[in-house]
Amino acid sequence: MTSVRVPAGSPATEEEARAVQDALRARVVLDEPGPPAGSGYVTGVDVAYDDERDVVAAAAVVLDAATLDVVAEATAVGPVPFPYVPGLLAFREIPAVLAALERLPVAPGLVVCDGYGRAHPRRFGLASHLGVLTGLPTIGVAKNPFMFAYDDPGAARGSWSPLLADDGEEVGRALRTRAGVKPVFVSVGHRVSLAGACAHTLALASAYRLPETTRRADALCRRALRETTT
């Protein structure tokens, strides 16, 4: 199991963190369609915590988008760099995720994050942040709607409805990946269109509600956390 400690260096205050988001937001690229779904590599990233021991473990799992076979995986562990604050999740997860991505032996391709991208109070969620820092195409697939409104999409797999901000902007989509099951909440991160993000999500989530990428990354980071004794 590849594992490495993550370097320190995070905002000292919430105000500082919000300022970082406001500064980096301008670098998000929204006018690229992104790679086509179903081919190339797709990488899932996720993290698990043990606040008692002050440990965060991240995992990055690369899948062949056509077969969903695992191509490569990497993990990284380190101290929890930031408390959980709604809207500032990225500062808690990104240092470890970056370290795990750097340990991969192959280029990640499109990165699927467990959380939001554009669907964020300041339009700069975890997926947007990771995209800007790495330059990679990224999308966010969340299990719960944050502070946005939506109508329940149709019961059929593939049905969707817009995820709307207060000002009426479509910041993402509630996408039904399995018939009759609670939808997932998709938003773009960096260099991918919303339609493309949904196409990737649907291609990755045929057997279960969540994309295979996040399922694999979730299992791996939990295991890495369990096996960490430092």
Add this chain to the structure above:
DNA sequence: GCGACAG
């Protein structure tokens, strides 16, 4: 001021 609030 009070509550809501991705993971």
Add this chain to the structure above:
DNA sequence: ATCTTGTCGC
């Protein structure tokens, strides 16, 4: 995120 057993079902 995390605390947490057994159980019903494919």
